[in-house]
Amino acid sequence: MTTSSTILHLRVHRADFETYRELFTVLGDTTPVVQALPPDSALLDLAGATRYFALTPAQLADRLQTRLAARYGLASTGGIGPTRMLATLAADTAAPGTVHVLPDEWTDFLRGRPLRALPGIGPALERTLARYGIETVGDLADLPLATVQRIAGSSTGRLLHERAHGTDRRTVTPAGPPAGITSTHRFERDVLDPAEIRRALLAAATDLGAxxxxxxxxxxxxxxxxxxxDRSTTARSRTLREPTAHTPALQRVLYDLFAALALQRARVRAVTVRVGELATAAQAAEQLTFDRLIEDARTLEPVIDRAGHRFGVGAVRPAVLLGN
Incomplete structure (x- = not known):
């Protein structure tokens, strides 16, 4: 392959949601083709910018990293490749604070990546493919299309077959960060215990509800x-039947989303929760649940909120979170 590399996947470290939104002013000064990937990344198509600034993609990336560090004190890591997928894979393998630029001949790099690196392969499908001895992207690329489709299904199999050969039909679509509120918990060590992850989700629900x-x-x-x-991610979302700001409602949905991932031995580094499609609370139409525990929690929330306003956020919180 000799396709030139012009897509930059940039990941910013430890930016809160408000700062993350501000970053797009800096990114937009380099190229108008910027797509937000909340909570901490963005895709940039640098094809036009390389001609305008007479700089290589690597030089543009270095310029962006320097500006983000000078303006916000933020470190960033990036990857540059000819497609969205390859740019992301390059970013995933870059040393912190650097930019990994894929060579024109990137086939060997792609073939050596683990299956989970391909978008569209989650833990369940990875386990299914592993039962057939398929452990790397190269293993998958060597299979006939019909075989992949037999294992993964017709449409998914075709998509995986294309991506295993480096084809990614997705483009960078200009889009800024969506309106919303985000809460991120990064574990001090990689976590296997589902109970510890659920505690982090409860903390996120408590934070976002407040x-x-x-x-x-x-x-x-x-x-x-x-x-x-390995810095790969899986995301799940849900549209609520009734918009809410109640912590127990957010908690239940998060637990359901986490359970649906069916993680078993996956080591988790961080969980991020974002609530979106915000509206004013005056538009809410609360429905009685006839569940005493839920109604009691709703009654208690204003008391907790007043305590948080007076003594600081987190002054009153679930006992399971004490000591966190």
Whole structure:
């Protein structure tokens, strides 16, 4: 392959949601073709910028990293490749604070990646393919299309077959970060214990519920993103039947989304929760649940919120979170 590399996947380290939104002013000064990948990444098509600035993609990436560090004190890591997928894979293998630029001959790099690196392969499909001795992208690329489709299904098999050969039909679509509120928990070590992950999800629900109520807002959508030890991610989202700012409602949805991932031995590095499609709380139509525990929790929330306003966020929180 000799396709020139012009797609940059840039990942910013430890930026809160508000700062993340501000970054797009800097990114937009380099190229108008910028797509947000919340909570901490962006895709940039540098094809036009290389001609305008008379700089290589690597030089443009270095320029961006320098500006982000100078303006926000943020470190960033990136990858440059000819497609979205390859740029992301390059970013996943870059040393922190650097940019990995794929060579024109990137086939060997792709073939050596583990299956999980390919978008569209989650833990369940990875386990299925492993039972057939398929462990790397190269193993998958060597199979006939019909075989992949027999294992993964017609449409999924065709998509995986294309991506195993480096084809990614997705383009960089200009889009800024969506309106919403985000809460991220990064574990001090990679975590296997589901109970510890659920505690982090409870903390996120508690945090987001309090922030929504303080802003007098409700959310209609909730998204969970799990980041694994190899820095790959899986995301699940749900549109709520009733917009809410109630912590127990957010908690139940997060637990359901996490359970649907069916993670077994996956090592988790971080969980990120985002609530979106925000509206003013005055638009909420609360329905009685006739569940005493839920109604009691709703009654208690204003008391917790007043305590948080007076003594600081987290002054009153679930006992399971004490010591976190």
């Amino acid at each position: 922030r929504l109520r303080a802003a007098r807002q409700i959310a209609r959508t909730i998204e969970l993103q799990v980041t694994y030890a």
